[in-house]
Amino acid sequence: MSGGHSDRLYVPGASAVHRLPPQCKLVAVLTFVLIVVATPRDQFWAFGLYAVVLASVAAVARVPAPVILRRMVVELPFLVFALLLPFVSHGERVQFFGLTVSEAGLLGAWNVLAKGTLGVVASILLAATTEPRTLLLGLERLHLPALMVQIMSFMFRYADVIGGEMHRMRIARESRGFQARDVRQLRVVAQSAGALFIRSYERGERVHLAMLSRGYAGSMPVIVDVRAGRGQWLTAAALPMPALAIAVTAWSLT
Amino acid sequence: MHVPDGFFDVPVSVGGGVVAAGGVALCLRGAHRELDDRTAPMAGLVAAFIFAAQMINFPVASGTSGHLLGGALAAILVGPYTGALCVAVVLLVQGVFFADGGLTALGINMVDMSLVTVLVGYAVFRGLLRVLPSTRKSVVASSFVAALVSVPAAALSFVLLYAVGGTTDVPLGQVATAMLGVHILIGIGEAFMTALTVASVMATRPDLVFGARHVLPTLELRTTPATVGGS
Structure with a gap:
């Protein structure tokens, strides 16, 4: 039940990338993205090289390309927006x-x-x-407040439970012949949302009592610690360092 | 409306990150004050609820559908601090785990969709409740207006940030018109969904509507000495 999300997101493996401590990977990815964002847009070659760097990370980690492509659909709404830009922007007109x-x-x-x-x-x-669990530990290592990490881990733990509850409510509605066709049916959908909120809230209260009865006093016990050595930080730098070199070259060329 | 990487320049992205971090820290303290050691499980479950509720699609017109954003709803149901915190957590999880919204734009996304939405939504809600009579209907009406205003407010803050550090060359006026126009429409859907959801929670567990706690009369337990029969 609790593993639902990791099934979808995590691709099990034992590569060098998998083995790196989470905080190293988080810092590496964030630095990489910041460098990419700071790169001048007209240096087209630089972005090609960034893609090569990412592709080699994917190759080392043995993450199959279809997995990456499938998950890239989150980008779609925004792809539409980007396609509109050339038509609504000001400036010189060109034939394309x-x-x-x-x-x-x-x-x-x-x-x-x-x-x-x-x-x-x-x-x-x-x-x-x-x-996901390890990633949360990494966030905590990077001094994200412990309470925030706890909230995130509870959200992760129960997202599938609440989602499942929502799914069952939908099946219950539909098996009674309900079909949301237009705004007039909004009340029924909203009533489901309200019921879902009450169930979530009450579940939270039960979870809290269960925690208290197991000795919870405001902080969660640390079972696995993920320390990172200098070598691991250096390995993680294999992502942002080439990117930095590319960005510096790109800047010097403009 | 998750902003991706590359839409804003680095200074604005970092600035947004700093503001968001400050805001979230404030919300953490506020939520802890309200919930004490219940904070982690309660905020976690409410965040899971928002995450799930954003997936409920409702039909708008022929073929098109909308979904709840939940900022104003969260603020009204669990209070502004916990509400903003939960929406921020949802955004953080969507960005870090689901690649939905750029990592560098995380701060901007949190400022727009969590802090501004909740702040404006809750301020409007409380302000209206102050002038309206203390009834169930006014709570529902206030949540309608709060949600209606909160969505264009978030779009407006996006436009302001765009004016400072947007990377595209679309003229500001056009961005503002498009963003506000679209989000007023989204706001109407959000308003109906929020008001109806608040109404349904009020009908079963009015004590769970944080924003209306001080409005509705609390039920009091009255004991009257029973006259023992037999005289």
């Missing part, structure tokens, strides 16, 4: 595949698409090579 579009808009669309896609792939690789 037979369409008259704004040059600045075209460059803007490329900028958002390239950087957004690299960021999404980097995040997917992080989640695919790190178990």
